[in-house]
Amino acid sequence: MDLRFSPEHVTLREEADAFARGLRPTLEHDPEWRRQGMLSDGDSREITRALGAAGWIGMTWPIELGGRGLTHVDAALVEEVFGYHWLPLSLYLLSYKTVGCALERFAAPELRERLLPAIARGELTFCQGFSEPGAGSDLAALATRAVRDGDRYVVSGHKIWTSSAWAADWIYLAARTDPDRPRHRGISVLVCPLDTPGIEVRRFPVLGGGYLCEVFLDEVEIPASQLVGEENGGWRVLMATLDFERVTAEKLGGLAWVLDELERTLEAQGRAERARERLDSLRGQLEAARLLSLRAADLLDRAEPASAASAMAKLAGARLAQRLAAEASGLLGLDGLVDGEPDASLGGRVGSLVRAAVASTVSGGAAEIQQIVIARRGLGL
Ligand SMILES: Cc1cc2nc3c(=O)[nH]c(=O)nc-3n(C[C@H](O)[C@H](O)[C@H](O)COP(=O)(O)OP(=O)(O)OC[C@H]3O[C@@H](n4cnc5c(N)ncnc54)[C@H](O)[C@@H]3O)c2cc1C
Known part of the structure; x- marks a missing residue:
């Protein structure tokens, strides 16, 4: 890898710096912002809309999906600048960098076209529902069930430590679609709005500022068209999502x-x-x-x-x-x-x-x- 930064990198970082400086006066009036520790989960809804409106979300995606056709190295250099200015980035990171980049790689074309441009505009945000009370480090132990019923899945389970679920629009869910297969081969990834009937989100304050959430799913109906990747092929999708994160x-x-x-x-x-x-x-x-x-x-x-x-x-x-x-x-x-x-x-x-x-x-x-x-x-x- 060539570690010399190009003039384009320098210009991109200057643009990001000017944008972030422009947001500082608004942020500095917010007492919550001052209390934000590193890695915290504060309210990032307004900043996400501002980032989207200014074209900073989905940098690595193709232009026709709302992106700018830049590289992950470009995005990392910009994110360093945003981090230096303490922009609250929780929803940006979840919606674009983690979930969004996985959607770009694994979602079917129609789902990608439906979701990615809205994420890039800062108008659609995601949280990530992987961890469960009995499945954290051992993610393959997850017990949330998704049962296929015609053209939909019916999902029940309990997610925990879900960052920004209280503020996000949609959830990116890992669920077990085949309990009879070996653990890693019976998991699928689904997406759905958090206001779908049967979903309850409870948030609780955390040590470093902001909140984490529990998400309860009780017979939640999700159209089969909202499956990401292949049925029972979710493990690959989950691992790639974590690489982005x-x-x-x-x-x-x-x-x-x-x-x-x-x-x-x-x-x-x-x-x-x-x-x-x-x-x-x-x-x-x-x-x-x-x-x-x-x-x-x-x-x-x-x-x-x-x-x-x-x-x-x-x-x-x-x-x-x-x-x-x-x-x-x-x-x-x-x-x-x-x-x-x-x-x-x-x-x-x-x-x-x-x-x-x-x-x-x-x-x-x-x-x-x-x-x-x-x-x-x-x-x-
Ligand atoms: C601030 C924060 C935000 C988070 N946001 C999200 C989110 O948005 N979405 C989501 O799905 N999850 C989220 N999580 C959950 C996070 O991914 C899990 O907490 C993490 O994977 C650890 O799982 P666990 O808490 O169940 O701990 P456990 O898996 O029970 O681990 C407890 C301890 O045992 C150790 N351990 C476990 N297995 C092994 C092993 N095989 N070998 C050696 N040591 C081991 C671990 O390293 C750890 O120190 C978040 C967590 C935090 C703290």
Whole structure:
């Protein structure tokens, strides 16, 4: 992979920077935004509409589906910029980068044409219903059932930890369509609006700010035309969806901001030199995580296997979030932990980062699972 950024990359990042700066005055008036920690799940509906209206959603999709025909590397570079400005990206990431990119690859043409242009305009948002009370790391244990009945499926089950289900329009669901087949070969992916009769969403607050949800499905009728990929072929779709999800460039953008601001604050206090070794080591770890994330994006662009690379990128970013949270709170002391106050060090972001970073080695697949993916698919162990 050629790591020199082209003039087009530079221009794209400048455009993204100007767009994000334009949104800052609106965001800064919102007390909720100040309390957002890294990786949190706040209200991102308004920002998603603004991103869509300005053509920032679906960057990698073809123009006829509402996209811009750009690459995953382009998208990652833009997402770093958005992350640096702390744009609330939860619905953008779910609707475009995770679910949307999987729909682009696996959905039938009619379903793609129905959903992708609306996602790209920021008018249709998704959440992702994979995890269940008995199926997290062991996703193949999922028990939600989808029973075929003519031209529809009838779905019942219980999803948990569903980010943004309270704010999204549709859900992207993993369900078991054949309980008699081996576990991985009896799963399918379906999509449906969250206001379909039989769906109940309950949200609860989480440590890092914002909410997670439980989604209860009771005999929910979903047209068979809303199946993504093949019946019982869902495992492949799920794994590819996770590959898209694990290129977490936006989170690295947020961490880069924390590191820059930490250094500036320590310099203003005349304490930066004493912390130099720690700051440099964090910067090295950040650059390594960025390169891993761009490498995974590059593999997605080449349609080459990206699971091990995206697991490495995800793990490096998650570990960096935790280390940076610990170092920043140690270096700033108690003042650094005041939450959401504009006058606090780093605008009060470190306190919420400390709490939100706890989940960074769980969300999107636990650290141990990333290590297993790297060992098996990357190293062939
Ligand atoms: C902030 C956040 C947002 C999330 N958003 C979503 C979402 O939008 N949609 C969704 O579907 N899910 C979501 N999740 C759920 C997430 O994917 C799961 O929490 C994660 O996959 C772990 O599953 P679990 O919670 O059931 O833990 P478990 O699978 O029970 O794991 C518990 C611990 O055991 C370890 N462990 C389990 N199996 C092994 C093994 N084989 N070897 C070694 N160690 C193992 C794990 O690493 C972990 O440390 C979210 C989670 C969080 C925290």
